[in-house]
Amino acid sequence: MSGDITHVPAIELRDVCKRFGRTEIIRGVNLSIPRGERHAIIGPNGAGKTTLFNLISGRFPISSGSITVDGRSTADLAPQEINRLGLSRSFQITSIFPRMTVFENIRCGLLWSQGYRYSFWHLLGRQKALNEAADQLLERLKLSDRRNLQAGLLSYAEQRALEIGITIAGGAEIILLDEPTAGMSHSETDSAVALIRRVSEGKTLIMVEHDMSVVFGLADRITVLVYGEVIASDQPAAIRGNAAVQEAYLGTVAA
């Protein structure tokens, strides 16, 4: 039985379509991402990469097709229920809890996975294991010296790091990162990549990314999305040599 489970892909999309009104944003995407893979989704602006994330994470319902997480259909699940299956996502536009402290932000990411649910009888200050876990994660994010600062007051790069921190805090096995390095300087990007590499160790990582050095440095496999369709899904070397991809995407960037 356990041998079977490892063959179930972490995420599987079958003929997924998404229409907004009469505009078709995602047009029949098939994609299977095995466990433990670092997968990048690239494509020109407006290709539907973020929409794809929104569909997988349950932010938007799909128009047709099916999405499974660990073999479980997510069709009738709310975003929080998909999250509880062990899928966590970050946002392209930083999405944190701005009026709470950095530490509280991380702790909010931990609460559900540690089984606190909607408890109003546990005092957070007394939950030693919980607070230690949050502090350890802050350490890994290199945000320890910002611990008690309001998250909204962090610098942009720090907010991006916190965004990733909230995403991974709950120990999700499947992590979706939407342009984690967008708007970062070179050195900030380097440390962000190192961070992503560390936190996604042994997990399934799917990320949308524009920075090709990040994509080719991190990904085991790359999917190219153009106008809502997958035109290629392969290993980095093969993608680099793919003529259609060159024409549709890489060529225009490299030129």
Place this chain on the structure above:
Amino acid sequence: MNMLRRHWPWILAFVILLAIPFLFYDWSKGRHSGFVLTLMSEIGVMAIFALSYNMLMGQAGLLSFGHAVLLGMGAYCAAHVVLLVKAGTIWLPTELVPLAGGLGGLFFGFVFGWLVTKQRATAFAMITMGLGELVSAAALMFMGFFGGEGGIPVDRVMNTSLVGVSYSSPWQVYCLVLVWAFVAAVLMKLQTQTPLGSMANATRDNFERAQFVGYDPRMVRLYQFALSGFFAGIGGGLYVMIYEIVTFDTVSAAKSANALLAVYIGGAGGFFGPILGTIVVVLLQSGVSLLSNAWLLYVGILFIVMVMYAPGGLIGLLFMHMPIWRAGRMRELLLPYARAFPPALIVLLGFVFLVELTSFTTIGAAQGKKFSIGGNVIDTTAPMPWVIALAMLVLGALWLRREARGFRERWDDVMDGIKRQGAMS
């Protein structure tokens, strides 16, 4: 000992509040001032109410226009429980009547919460407003439970006290209010430090993000709403004990507005803001209303001024001084404050004078009252008082503006100095 060291502000506050009525004690007759006790009991109830309102407004970012529904339903439940105890149907210690109110509030918090927490933001505000109107209307229609316009009168002397107190005197009731107010305040303070309290903040800040860390924002709102109802209901139970009657105005929009005013004036940001706001609002309501017909206007003006110039409320103004206080530089602000005080006072007096003149020419004249200051009757039809009032207002305002500029410069100087110091260390 450790308890004492850590919680001394709470204990001190309790002792002070217990002592205040004795400042107004009539030693010759050996009697407490009924007015002061009722006023302070009212503050206690309304403080619980405002704090419970802030569980929605400050903690969860939910602007409710119908919060009195929870207070009122708690009060009605408590009143019926008192009636049942008096009839001998059930037995309950008098001290636990507020708890009965709380459980009533909790129940209706769940029922109404189920309805209103499906939405947030503006839609939530609108639904709560509708709910408030609905319950107000129902209170006049369903005689059995609400008692119609006459309300439900009760006799709080139940003879079921656990500590042998009859609760026939306002002093005894005040002590009950004080104890319950502290219990409720401590519990609400602790609730802010629980997973639910923390996630209420999170859904306030970013409800969508809360979903993607595994929480259903709707359930967070519902539980928060129900708990808020529990505490509002405790306030309702105490209301029954103080006034010995519940009428439909406990569920009215005016009552709901009271909580909103108190929270805005006191400040939603800090836990104690609503308590400060409650003290101000109740004093204006019960104190100033004895002196002036225009008291509601003063509440309104204060509300507008606070929302416009100090959106953080009174507690926000206090917090602004914290860095300066910590740096030990409050002394440098003494002089600017002292200089701004006289013009501010003149503006205030000029404004009050003008409002009172107006109110005495209209309502006052109709009531046959005379406007007098220190025994001198002032002729509101003569031009002179009006000229003086207007001059005070205008000249005071000009003077205040000048002093305010100087004050701001001084303030910025001090703040800059503190920031530089902070950057160096």
